[in-house]
Amino acid sequence: MTEAAARSPAPRLHEQLDTLNELLRRLRGLEQLPAPDDSQAFRDTEAELQQLLDGLHPADIAYLLESLPLQHRLAIWQRVKADRDGEILLEVSDAVRESLIADMDQGEILAAVEPLDADELADLVDDLPTEVLPELMASLDAQQRERVQAALSYPDDQVGALMDFEMVTIREDISLETVLRYLRRFDELPEQTDKLFVVNQDNLLTGVLPLHWLLVNSPEKMVSDVMAPDVNTFHPIDDAYETAQAFERYDLVTAPVVDSTGHLIGRITIDSMVDVLREESESEALSRGGLREEEDIFASAWKSVRNRWAWLAINLVTAFIASRVIGLFEGSIQHLVALATLMPIVAGIGGNSGNQTITMIVRALALDQISPANARRLWRKEIGVALLNGLIWGGVIGVVAWLLYDNPQLGVVMTAAMSLNLVLAAFCGVAIPMLMTRMGRDPALGSSVLITAMTDSGGFFIFLGLATLFLM
Numbered sequence: 001m002t003e004a005a006a007r008s009p010a011p012r013l014h015e016q017l018d019t020l021n022e023l024l025r026r027l028r029g030l031e032q033l034p035a036p037d038d039s040q041a042f043r044d045t046e047a048e049l050q051q052l053l054d055g056l057h058p059a060d061i062a063y064l065l066e067s068l069p070l071q072h073r074l075a076i077w078q079r080v081k082a083d084r085d086g087e088i089l090l091e092v093s094d095a096v097r098e099s100l101i102a103d104m105d106q107g108e109i110l111a112a113v114e115p116l117d118a119d120e121l122a123d124l125v126d127d128l129p130t131e132v133l134p135e136l137m138a139s140l141d142a143q144q145r146e147r148v149q150a151a152l153s154y155p156d157d158q159v160g161a162l163m164d165f166e167m168v169t170i171r172e173d174i175s176l177e178t179v180l181r182y183l184r185r186f187d188e189l190p191e192q193t194d195k196l197f198v199v200n201q202d203n204l205l206t207g208v209l210p211l212h213w214l215l216v217n218s219p220e221k222m223v224s225d226v227m228a229p230d231v232n233t234f235h236p237i238d239d240a241y242e243t244a245q246a247f248e249r250y251d252l253v254t255a256p257v258v259d260s261t262g263h264l265i266g267r268i269t270i271d272s273m274v275d276v277l278r279e280e281s282e283s284e285a286l287s288r289g290g291l292r293e294e295e296d297i298f299a300s301a302w303k304s305v306r307n308r309w310a311w312l313a314i315n316l317v318t319a320f321i322a323s324r325v326i327g328l329f330e331g332s333i334q335h336l337v338a339l340a341t342l343m344p345i346v347a348g349i350g351g352n353s354g355n356q357t358i359t360m361i362v363r364a365l366a367l368d369q370i371s372p373a374n375a376r377r378l379w380r381k382e383i384g385v386a387l388l389n390g391l392i393w394g395g396v397i398g399v400v401a402w403l404l405y406d407n408p409q410l411g412v413v414m415t416a417a418m419s420l421n422l423v424l425a426a427f428c429g430v431a432i433p434m435l436m437t438r439m440g441r442d443p444a445l446g447s448s449v450l451i452t453a454m455t456d457s458g459g460f461f462i463f464l465g466l467a468t469l470f471l472m
Contacts, residue, residue: 062091085112095296118147160236163266166190177219244273287444318453329464350421350455357429386426390419417463
């Protein structure tokens, strides 16, 4: 293996990003010359930049565009060859795609998206300007138009919006030799083709024929004798995330999509399922932090403020409540200053423990591993874990508090407070996502904000309350 092949993609992309920024910096400097176009250095730098872009995969260009401020992003976007625009638009995030499309005129947009397949067009339609859509639909042939409309008829989170219409179908009453002759007529097979779909004369799916079975069996055999009749099939109304989980569970590359009567209408492929899993993971991470939508890291300050303000406002309210809880015990804190230095420990450990619990519960809910039958048992288990952790680590910090302040009662209060706050964190860590799910909301939405609010206010109240009762 060569040194270049052994290197991981991430470092290469970082190096390319550094090179890109350096070339843009040089171009900006050369553009200050009286006649930059006549400068050999300017032409050489432009050629080097163009050569770098031409050698990159569309997904790598998408990564670089997402990593550049808007001005530099548009400078690179204008240098990308027009025949690659559509592929790159499919790869970039929604937020960055919006900025790129805003920089294109109607003709450029049509030229970029017209070569795309129906399922790819359906992914982009919502982001295109409305004035472009009539001309785009008119430019498609009848079959493409029908396929785009079919994909658009399903919500984004259903299989129908993601299914691919490019596939190879064969009849069950022909020989493998006939299948091989048929395949040789193709210039190339559709991407991700690992199996052929077997249908009868009514286009009803009867099985699949994996390509490796086709190659290792005698050409004289009939398809019906070799095909696999039992196959993982999906319906267009199936949930996309659940389908992606099935792909991971059964190691699928492609799978057929059938309607309610069993007619083959499309296929779903591993690349679209990987995108679903990635988007679900990113959405969950954003939701936990209280972000409403994916954010372009180089977006304007105002756009970022609009995306972040809601849960910050909620956090401000909860922080105020926590401060008022502390205010209830001002006399106790004045009497024993050590309480002020120790109470952040109780709240901080409770927040960390609660986030651990809530992360595990959100994941289990996403995998449908939690049911009414096992929810109570899960609650008992998490509270037991929290109580054990509280006694162990509360005991440790209790001994430390005793030694620091020469007050054994303070050590006992510290141990009890930490144990009770970890139990509260475990209870809320299970309750918050399950309550959100019952309300039909994303269980990860603002979960870290809510659990921090509960463990801060609860931790302060428990610790200061116990200290007031037993130390004052």
